[in-house]
Amino acid sequence: MPVPNHHLVTTPPSFESPPYPADIFAGQTVLVTGGGTGMGLAMARAFAQGGAQVAVMGRSLVKAQEGAAKIAALGVKVHAISCDVRLPDQVAAAFDEAEAMLGPVTLLANNAGANFPVLAEDISVNAWNAVTRIAIDGTFLCSTEFARRLIARGVGGAIINNSAQYIWTGFPGDAHSAAAKTAQATMTKAMAREWAPFGIRVNAIAAGFFPHETSTAGRREGTTEVLQNMIPAGRTGSIHEFGWLSVMTCSPLFAGLTGQVILQDGGESLRRSLMMPDYVPPRERVEGPWGWR
Amino acid sequence: MGWLAGRTARLVGESPAIGAALKAQGATFVTEGNCDVLVHVAASPPIKPVHELGHAEWRAALDHGLDQRFLLARDFAAERRAASQGGAVIFVGAPEQALGSDQAAAAGALSNLTKTLGVEWARDGIRINAVLTFEQGSTLGNLVAYLASDYAAYVTGAVMGVGLNDG
Numbered sequence: 001m002p003v004p005n006h007h008l009v010t011t012p013p014s015f016e017s018p019p020y021p022a023d024i025f026a027g028q029t030v031l032v033t034g035g036g037t038g039m040g041l042a043m044a045r046a047f048a049q050g051g052a053q054v055a056v057m058g059r060s061l062v063k064a065q066e067g068a069a070k071i072a073a074l075g076v077k078v079h080a081i082s083c084d085v086r087l088p089d090q091v092a093a094a095f096d097e098a099e100a101m102l103g104p105v106t107l108l109a110n111n112a113g114a115n116f117p118v119l120a121e122d123i124s125v126n127a128w129n130a131v132t133r134i135a136i137d138g139t140f141l142c143s144t145e146f147a148r149r150l151i152a153r154g155v156g157g158a159i160i161n162n163s164a165q166y167i168w169t170g171f172p173g174d175a176h177s178a179a180a181k182t183a184q185a186t187m188t189k190a191m192a193r194e195w196a197p198f199g200i201r202v203n204a205i206a207a208g209f210f211p212h213e214t215s216t217a218g219r220r221e222g223t224t225e226v227l228q229n230m231i232p233a234g235r236t237g238s239i240h241e242f243g244w245l246s247v248m249t250c251s252p253l254f255a256g257l258t259g260q261v262i263l264q265d266g267g268e269s270l271r272r273s274l275m276m277p278d279y280v281p282p283r284e285r286v287e288g289p290w291g292w293r
Numbered sequence: 294m295g296w297l298a299g300r301t302a303r304l305v306g307e308s309p310a311i312g313a314a315l316k317a318q319g320a321t322f323v324t325e326g327n328c329d330v331l332v333h334v335a336a337s338p339p340i341k342p343v344h345e346l347g348h349a350e351w352r353a354a355l356d357h358g359l360d361q362r363f364l365l366a367r368d369f370a371a372e373r374r375a376a377s378q379g380g381a382v383i384f385v386g387a388p389e390q391a392l393g394s395d396q397a398a399a400a401g402a403l404s405n406l407t408k409t410l411g412v413e414w415a416r417d418g419i420r421i422n423a424v425l426t427f428e429q430g431s432t433l434g435n436l437v438a439y440l441a442s443d444y445a446a447y448v449t450g451a452v453m454g455v456g457l458n459d460g
Contacts, residue, residue: 003416007417007418008377008378008416008417008418009416009418010379010418010443010446011443011446012443012444012446012447013443013444019296019439019442189460192457193457196457232412232415232416232449233415233447233449234415234416237447238447241444241446241447244444245444245445245448248439253432253435253439254432254435254436255431255432256428256430256431256432256455257432257436257455257456258456258457259454259456259457259459259460260453260454260455260459261453262448262451262453263448263450263452263453264447264448264451265447266415266447266449267411267412267415267449267450270408270409270411270412270450271412272412
């Protein structure tokens with residue numbers, strides 16, 4: 001159903017008006033994992049709006065290169081790198097390549113992730129490993145590689161992790177991602193504590209639904225439209241407002257911010273009513289609008 | 294940058310950093326009446342062992358840290374609705390577990406009130422967020438100014454700190 005006309009729906013400023021000056025990250029390099037598409041691309045573009053040079057990392061070099069071209073259009077130097085964040089040697093090599101091409105990496109966005117709705121009993125070992133290890137091991141490997149380099153140089157930096165709004169409630173029908181995204185949020189706080197003495201800040205966004213070309217709901221005709229009225233804010237998120245908040249946490253504007261997991265979901269995860277739709281087990285909504293098969 | 298250009302803000306309580314950041318982002322201050330943004334800063338109650346707190350002291354901490362905040366937000370929201378305008382409320386105070394049991398009760402209640410009102414008033418275009426922290430400096434100011442602005446249009450019902458000691 002569409003949002004009734006008498007409801008007030010607030011929207012962010014347009015992409016052309018970022019909340020920070022165009023030189024706030026001048027001379028700095030950010031590495032964005034999974035930066036070629038979707039939410040990673042939104043983060044990368046937001047960093048570029050602040051003048052950062054961008055290393056775009058992706059398992060698919062083609063996708064990373066396509067994303068890099070879109071980021072370069074904003075007028076910053078970019079470099080695309082192929083890397084599987086689950087493999088320590090590839091992560092180290094990717095940082096070497098990024099620093100050789102663009103200079104020292106002082107900003108890191110851990111965004112790489114895989115996610116798809118599936119019944120828990122249908123999750124194969126491969127699928128479980130893929131979803132959990134890209135987020136959990138990938139965030140560990142990229143963050144520690146990043147921190148070791150900064151600590152060795154004696155300079156500070158900032159990390160932003162792309163977590164999710166379902167980390168406090170669970171997410172029936174998405175067990176692998178529910179586990180993986182919560183690990184990212186809890187390690188955010190622990191790493192922030194460990195690296196505070198070295199001037200490395202670590203924060204996360206517990207992100208709601210920001211539709212983009214590769215998001216799951218985008219697969220079905222009209223699905224995103226249906227979602228608008230389901231969310232308290234009256235709309236799904238605009239992907240550039242997610243990119244901006246991610247980048248703000250790394251900026252000097254929020255220089256004291258660390259160990260925080262900031263919810264940005266339009267109230268979606270907080271919905272709770274005396275009157276709710278009947279509970280339907282995920283198994284029994286196989287053919288629904290977000291069916292599994 | 295002007296995140297709050299053309300917006301009116303009411304700052305209740307003491308915070309030079311928040312005042313400076315709201316002003317730097319273009320907000321105009323008002324002391325009463327309908328306005329776009331309400332920021333309520335609660336001073337921390339003194340730390341005393343809970344078994345040495347009299348009921349009057351306990352009540353004062355809860356009145357200051359919770360009741361007055363709810364009543365102010367309720368009146369703010371009523372004015373915004375009457376004007377068919379959205380708005381933003383930001384509650385600012387000390388972390389929940391950092392002081393005495395009176396603060397733990399007040400801040401815990403405030404956190405879940407923030408989450409509740411964030412959803413209850415979402416379709417009025419009114420966002421409610423809370424920053425519970427020891428930070429007094431420019432990061433707090435900038436964070437509150439951000440939450441007050443349309444840049445945070447998709448942030449509501451969020452409770453956050455600033456630094457490591459805010460958990």
